[in-house]
Amino acid sequence: xxxxxxxxxxxxxxxxxxxxxxxxxxxxxxxxxxxxxxxxxxxxxxxxxxxxxxxxxxxxxxxxxxxxxxxxxxxxxxxxxxxxxxxxxxxxxxxxxxxxxxxxxxxxxxxxxxxxxxxxxxxxxxxxxxxxxxxxxxxxxxxxxxxxxxxxxxxxxxxxxxxxxxxxxxxxxxxxxxxxxxxxxxxxxxxxxxxxxxxxxxxxxxxxxxxxxxxxxxxxxxxxxxxxxxxxxxxxxxxxxxxxxxxxxxxxxxxxxxxxxxxxxxxxxxxxxxxxxxxxxxxxxxxxxxxxxxxxxxxxxxxxxxxxxxxxxxxxxxxxxxxxxxxxxxxxxxxxxxxxxxxxxxxxxxxxxxxxxxxxxxxxxxxxxxxxxxxxxxxxxxxxxxxxxxxxxxxxxxxx
Numbered sequence: 001x002x003x004x005x006x007x008x009x010x011x012x013x014x015x016x017x018x019x020x021x022x023x024x025x026x027x028x029x030x031x032x033x034x035x036x037x038x039x040x041x042x043x044x045x046x047x048x049x050x051x052x053x054x055x056x057x058x059x060x061x062x063x064x065x066x067x068x069x070x071x072x073x074x075x076x077x078x079x080x081x082x083x084x085x086x087x088x089x090x091x092x093x094x095x096x097x098x099x100x101x102x103x104x105x106x107x108x109x110x111x112x113x114x115x116x117x118x119x120x121x122x123x124x125x126x127x128x129x130x131x132x133x134x135x136x137x138x139x140x141x142x143x144x145x146x147x148x149x150x151x152x153x154x155x156x157x158x159x160x161x162x163x164x165x166x167x168x169x170x171x172x173x174x175x176x177x178x179x180x181x182x183x184x185x186x187x188x189x190x191x192x193x194x195x196x197x198x199x200x201x202x203x204x205x206x207x208x209x210x211x212x213x214x215x216x217x218x219x220x221x222x223x224x225x226x227x228x229x230x231x232x233x234x235x236x237x238x239x240x241x242x243x244x245x246x247x248x249x250x251x252x253x254x255x256x257x258x259x260x261x262x263x264x265x266x267x268x269x270x271x272x273x274x275x276x277x278x279x280x281x282x283x284x285x286x287x288x289x290x291x292x293x294x295x296x297x298x299x300x301x302x303x304x305x306x307x308x309x310x311x312x313x314x315x316x317x318x319x320x321x322x323x324x325x326x327x328x329x330x331x332x333x334x335x336x337x338x339x340x341x342x343x344x345x346x347x348x349x350x351x352x353x354x355x356x357x358x359x360x361x362x363x364x365x366x367x368x369x370x371x372x373x374x375x376x377x378x379x380x381x382x383x384x385x386x387x388x389x390x391x392x393x394x395x396x397x398x399x400x
Contacts, residue, residue, distance in 0.1 A: 031093050031094045031095070031096045032053040032054070032071075032091055032092075032093040032094070032095055032096065033053065033054045033096050033099050034051055034052065034053050034054075034095050034096060034097050034099070034100050035052050035053065035054050035070065035099065035100060035101050035102070035154055035155075035156040035157060036051075036052035036070075036072075036100065036101060036102045036103075036104065036145040036155060036156030036159075037049065037050070037051055037052070037100060037102070037103050037104070037145070038050040038052075038072075038074070038103075038104045038105075038106070038136075038140075038141035038142045038144065038145050039080075039103070039104070039105045039106060039109060039117060039141060040074075040106040040109060040140065040141055040142065041106060041108055041109045041112075042076040042077070043076065044076045045076035045077045045078050046076075046077070046078045046079075047076065047077060047078065047079070047080065047083060047109075048074055048075070048076045048083075049074060049075065049076075049077075049080065049083040049084065049087075050072055050073065050074030050141070050142040050145065050146075051072070051073055051074070051087055051091070051095065052070050052071070052072045052145045052146075052154075052155060052156055053070065053071050053072075053073075053091060053095065054069070054070055054154055055068060055069055055070060055071055069148075069153035069154050070148075070153070070154045070155060070156075071091075072142065072145060072146045073087070073090040073091060074142060075087065075089060075090065080116065080117055080120040081120055084097075084120075096126075097124075097126040097127050098126055098127070098128055099128075100127065100128075100131045100156075101131055101132065101156040101157055101159070101160045102131060102132045102134055102144075102145065102156040102159050102160060103121070103131055103132070103133055103134065104134045104135075104136055104141040104142075104144045104145055104197075105117070105133070105134070105135055105136065105141055106136055106140065106141040107135060107136055107137060107138065107234065109141075110135050110227065110229075110233070110234035111233060111234045111235075112233065113231075113232045113233045114229075114232050114233075114234075115185070115231075115232035118178060118181060118182060118232070121178055122178060122179075122182060127178075129177050129178050129179050130177060131177070131178070132159065132160060132163055132177075132195060133176060133177065133178065133181060133194040133195065134159070134194065134195050134196065134197050135194055135195070135196045135197075135227035135234060135237075136196075136197065136198070137196045137197065137198045137224045137225075137227070137237055138198050139198050139199045139203060140203070143199060143203040144159070144197055144199070144221055145159075146203070147199060147203055147219055147220070147221050149220065149221075155221070158221075159197070159221060162221075162223065163195060163223065166223050167254075168254055168255065169255055169256075170244070170255070170256050170257065171243070171244040171247045171248075171252070171253045171254070171255075171256045172223050172225070172240045172243050172244060172247075173195050173223065173226075173243070174193050174194065174195060174226050174243065174246070174247065174250075174252075175252060176192065176193060176194050176195070180192070181194065184229075184347075185231055185232055187350060188349060188350075188353065188360075188364050188365075188367060189344060189347065189348070189349020189350040189351075189352065189353050189360070189367050190344060190345070190346075190347040190349055190350050191228070191229055191230055191231065191343045191344060191345050191368075192229045192232075192345070193226045193227060193228055193229065193238075193246070193345050194226065194227045194229070195223070195226060195227070196223075196224045196225050196226055196227045196237050197221055197222065197223055197224050198221070198222060198224040199219045199220070199221055199222070200218075200219060200220050200221075200222050201218040201219030201220060202218070202219055203219045223240060224237070224239075224240070225237055225238045225239040225240045225242060225243045226238050226242075226243045226246065228337070228341055228343070228345055229345075230341070230343050235341055235343070236340065236341055238333070238336075238337075241329070241333075242333045242336065244256060245329050245330045245332070245333035245334075246333060246345070246346065248275070248277055248292075248294055248326070248330050249277060249279070249292055249330065249334070249346045250277070250346070250347070251275075251276065251277035251278075253272065253275040253277075254275070255271070255272060255273065256271075256272045256275075257269060257270065257271050257272070257301070258270045258272065258322070258325065258326070260318075260321055260322050260325045261321065261325070262303060262304070262305040262307070262318065262321055263305050266304040266305045267304055268300060268302060268303040268304065268305065268318065268321075269300075269301040269302035269303070270298050270299070270300060270301065270322055270384075271298060271299045271301050272296055272297070272298050273297050273298060273299055273385070274296065274297035275294065275295070275296050275297075276294070276295045276296075277292065277293065277294050277295075278292075278293045279291070279292055279293075279348065279351045280293065280355070281348065281351055281352040281355050281356065282356075283352075283356065283359055287370070287373045287374055287375060288348070288352060288370050288371070288373075288374040288375070289374070289375050289377070290334075290348050290374050290375070290376050290377070291377045291378075291379065292330060292331075292334075292376070292377070292378045292379070293379050293380075293381075294326065294327075294330070294378065294379070294380045294381070295380075295381050296322070296326070296380060296381065296382045296383065297382075297383050297385055298322065298382055298383065298384050298385065299384070299385060299386055299387070300315075300318065300384055300386070300387040309387050315384050318384060319382045319383065319384055322380070322382040322384075323380045323381065323382050326378075326380045326382070327378040327379065327380045328378075330378045330380075331376050331377075331378045334346065334376045334378075335376060338371065338372050338374070338376075339372075342368060342371075342372050343368050343371070344367060344368055344371040348371060348374070349367040349370075349371065352367075
């Protein structure tokens with residue numbers, strides 16, 4: 001009897017397992033995957049949201065029938081929630097937002113504040129935290145997600161790969177996601193930044209994906225540094241060079257290449273292969289002292305100077321050049337932010353808080369005032385490990 005009861009229980013569990021499924025599942029034929037979103041100020045309503053949805057059939061050459069690989073459609077209204085749920089006035093299928101790649105915000109709207117929009121994204125369970133946040137600099141946000149590219153047909157997927165590659169190979173993207181932005185707003189001692197992009201060329205010209213007539217695609221979306229925020233409001237931009245200097249203070253440089261002066265109108269090409277940054281803080285003479293220590297390993301890739309590359313003195317001299325160049329560049333960017341924007345986007349306040357918590361309480365609500373008058377010292381230590389695969393190139397032999 002007991003054995004029969006055990007068999008009955010096991011049979012019931014088996015039926016439960018067989019009958020279990022996803023209660024909220026949707027068939028692929030019934031949905032459209034959203035890859036990008038653009039947010040603007042509206043003309044008829046308060047807001048305008050444009051959605052880029054993937055036409056998956058057109059991505060695969062074997063199945064493509066010549067249609068567009070992505071569809072962009074926008075509507076206007078007064079709240080983000082209303083607009084997102086109303087998108088089917090133009091789209092035929094249910095929109096899936098869990099795989100969104102980029103969220104692009106118009107410059108003018110960002111100046112008024114992005115807090116309401118990000119609050120919606122944070123509360124909505126359909127949105128993940130791995131999408132890129134981009135501010136459209138000098139162009140319409142909708143044009144950013146509408147400009148196609150011959151190699152990657154879906155604009156938002158192209159932007160994702162482009163930003164990731166830029167960040168890995170050169171260092172021009174702050175790698176800020178939704179939770180990073182919100183944390184910067186809600187934490188004392190730091191203001192947020194995001195990636196900025198613009199369009200090189202006329203966005204109204206478009207492109208012919210199937211039969212490209214020009215070798216150079218026009219228009220083309222390009223990385224344009226970072227957008228600087230005071231709390232949730234956009235206050236300005238930093239260019240790509242300043243962005244790399246910013247990333248050095250964040251210990252976020254993986255690889256990059258520098259053109260460092262080695263004599264008058266002569267430069268050497270330096271590839272940074274390894275980088276480590278540490279921040280130290282103190283308080284003296286009624287102002288913070290911020291010290292940025294950067295340790296670098298480099299490879300000499302090229303040189304327009306005629307110094308003897310078989311001599312250790314040459315490498316020592318070049319290391320001094322690189323030390324001075326990087327320290328001046330990074331210090332110059334920090335001072336530019338101090339003088340132009342007067343807010344701490346570097347997180348020096350966070351570091352000061354960790355290292356001197358009692359002292360930080362004295363000016364917790366006015367850290368930006370302290371940041372503006374802070375003394376900045378950037379100390380670099382560069383080690384050139386080798387000169388490419390050849391110590392003496394053919395130009396060196398010609399000059400000797």
